[in-house]
Amino acid sequence: MQTLDLVDAGSGVEFGGGVHLDTRVAGSGDRVALVLPGAERSVEDIAFLDALAEEFSVVAPSHPGFGRSPRPDWCTSVDDLAYIYLEWLDRSALTDVTLVGLQFGGWVAMEMAVRSCARISRLVLVDSLGVKLGGPLDRDVVDLFATPHVELDRRLYADANRGLGELGRAPEQDVLEVVRNEEALVTYGWEPYLHNPRLLHWTWRIGVPTTVIWGDRDGIVQPDHGRGLAERIPGARFELVRDAGHRPQVECPEDVARLIAKFAA
Amino acid sequence: MQYWQFSETAYPDLPDPDSYHSIRVTLPNGVIDPERAAALWDRYIREWQVADECGLNVMVNEHHSTATCMNAVAPVVAGVLARVTSRARILVLGNPVANRPDPVRIAEEMALVDVLSHGRLEVGFVRGVPYEIAATNTKPFRMSERMWEAIELITRAWTTHDGPFSWEGEFFHHRQVNIWPRPYQQPTPPVWVTAVNPGSAARVADHDYRLGTFLAGFEGTRAVFQAYRDRCAETGKPAPGDERFGYAALVYTGRTDEEGLDGARQLLWYLHSNKVATEFLYPPGYTPYPVRAAGLRAHAEVHDPALLRGQGGTATKDLASMSLEELIEQGIVFAGSPSTVAGQIERFHEHVGGFGNLLIMGQAGHMSHEDAVRGIRRFAEDVVPRLDRVTDGVTV
Numbered sequence: 001m002q003t004l005d006l007v008d009a010g011s012g013v014e015f016g017g018g019v020h021l022d023t024r025v026a027g028s029g030d031r032v033a034l035v036l037p038g039a040e041r042s043v044e045d046i047a048f049l050d051a052l053a054e055e056f057s058v059v060a061p062s063h064p065g066f067g068r069s070p071r072p073d074w075c076t077s078v079d080d081l082a083y084i085y086l087e088w089l090d091r092s093a094l095t096d097v098t099l100v101g102l103q104f105g106g107w108v109a110m111e112m113a114v115r116s117c118a119r120i121s122r123l124v125l126v127d128s129l130g131v132k133l134g135g136p137l138d139r140d141v142v143d144l145f146a147t148p149h150v151e152l153d154r155r156l157y158a159d160a161n162r163g164l165g166e167l168g169r170a171p172e173q174d175v176l177e178v179v180r181n182e183e184a185l186v187t188y189g190w191e192p193y194l195h196n197p198r199l200l201h202w203t204w205r206i207g208v209p210t211t212v213i214w215g216d217r218d219g220i221v222q223p224d225h226g227r228g229l230a231e232r233i234p235g236a237r238f239e240l241v242r243d244a245g246h247r248p249q250v251e252c253p254e255d256v257a258r259l260i261a262k263f264a265a
Numbered sequence: 266m267q268y269w270q271f272s273e274t275a276y277p278d279l280p281d282p283d284s285y286h287s288i289r290v291t292l293p294n295g296v297i298d299p300e301r302a303a304a305l306w307d308r309y310i311r312e313w314q315v316a317d318e319c320g321l322n323v324m325v326n327e328h329h330s331t332a333t334c335m336n337a338v339a340p341v342v343a344g345v346l347a348r349v350t351s352r353a354r355i356l357v358l359g360n361p362v363a364n365r366p367d368p369v370r371i372a373e374e375m376a377l378v379d380v381l382s383h384g385r386l387e388v389g390f391v392r393g394v395p396y397e398i399a400a401t402n403t404k405p406f407r408m409s410e411r412m413w414e415a416i417e418l419i420t421r422a423w424t425t426h427d428g429p430f431s432w433e434g435e436f437f438h439h440r441q442v443n444i445w446p447r448p449y450q451q452p453t454p455p456v457w458v459t460a461v462n463p464g465s466a467a468r469v470a471d472h473d474y475r476l477g478t479f480l481a482g483f484e485g486t487r488a489v490f491q492a493y494r495d496r497c498a499e500t501g502k503p504a505p506g507d508e509r510f511g512y513a514a515l516v517y518t519g520r521t522d523e524e525g526l527d528g529a530r531q532l533l534w535y536l537h538s539n540k541v542a543t544e545f546l547y548p549p550g551y552t553p554y555p556v557r558a559a560g561l562r563a564h565a566e567v568h569d570p571a572l573l574r575g576q577g578g579t580a581t582k583d584l585a586s587m588s589l590e591e592l593i594e595q596g597i598v599f600a601g602s603p604s605t606v607a608g609q610i611e612r613f614h615e616h617v618g619g620f621g622n623l624l625i626m627g628q629a630g631h632m633s634h635e636d637a638v639r640g641i642r643r644f645a646e647d648v649v650p651r652l653d654r655v656t657d658g659v660t661v
Contacts, residue, residue, distance in 0.1 A: 001556065002558070003554075145549060146290070147544060176554065176558045179555075179558040179561065180554045183554045186404065186406050186549045186550040190404040191402065
């Protein structure tokens, strides 16, 4: 049976807690951007990371359990992920890091920022998960695990052709990565569903300039949710990306990279 | 050999399948006519009473959010059967313990039914099929571990009689466990656990629990039972008796082969009505991710991921696409005249190395009450005596 070749201590980058992750490093500037991805396939972010690398030294790990990154048994919560990356920041001794959280990675980035912004100078959240704003009957986030993949393609992307389509005809390695990423989402975010009910009580602690970026055609989490999130982070700005779904960094990589560069200038 | 009459108590009056996405999880319950549902329950209970009168045992299970099974609360129905049957042993196979938030509550439910039935209860534990995940909002990750922790807590709750104990495990927390009443049977009712692939059998054997497997056919069943027997041998235990093994098949007995086959065709409703949307059939985490990926890619070929080769199963194609003749050939259906059915079961019994419990899915879908009762009586009167002559010698 086909599996993904996961990185190990030799081929992965060590973050906190002895965890080695599949990591893309690009660019060479003084300013560092730590980019925390969502559940997209890692190849989908390359154009965005390359565009961002024109302004930043970019470090983009796949979270434990996603893509080709192994997940230690103890690592089962978004808290764990936050501490893994905070530990990496501490060891880096950097103090001017632009933290970019994409979708699920936005949740991780917020959990980091409410704990400590000592090494973070700016926060960027792109179609972020992690908070619930509606009531018990409101589906803030579409139930990814109760939605056919073909419909997910339409909800994830403004142009559904960016998805894998019928999985029976998609490349096996791509399906394996999508499926492993979904299992990781289940591990970290099954219940409460892709959010931490405590987080909204602490977003006031995000003490760095923050931009919330959202795809105007996000079919997973509506743009109004992004506006509501921005209102709950002190001084946060909200930017809409046109013709983008839930993963604007995939569909409009230059636009998102430009917004981040402008914000950080 | 013990025989267990089993029905999934379907609500069969459904709209055209093309008009709904999935019979499980999303089919609105507005389809149900409450009067019709109550009448169906009257007859289903009556069929179990007939089995009891004929000397058969009875079995119930539970499923959620599905027209294929109106028994969403097996302990309630087991409690009813405890009072409206008199001799039958009552098997709950099973309690979906990985999908239930409080194992202590399950221990209480089962202990109470055991008392109500004066010790006729047998308690099965199941992990739950994948389409129960959405219906119960259960995290489909580390479910086997969750199931086994629940079983350990439940059996401790049954067997602890000197006041509360504390449980703070990975999945469950309960600091004052002291159930009232305690079970009628001592130390516990017989415990069953289901296994659909050989990899799951060892742990069942290690606990000396009974193992049940469903619709796995000649080869799948033999592999699972053999894994249990091998584990006993490996760990220095005596060879397990046939009473440790149960097999569930679709069974219908007529006066003639033709009548038996006509009845069996009605039982195929379960296989043909189980239209389940892919997203509920393959929840992430329920199987290792490469197995799920293979399942999603091969969905058209194998309907139930539990039967995939990668899961240890032997299915090469979906049960729903097999003809009745193929299903009989595979040992998934036993049907025909009494001598034919006895011969089929005897052959199966021999092939799998012996088993002591036949779980009879003898009613389905649109099968009338009269046909169901005829099948039960015919089996009890004309098949059981034939089989007892053959299988009793093997039973340890």
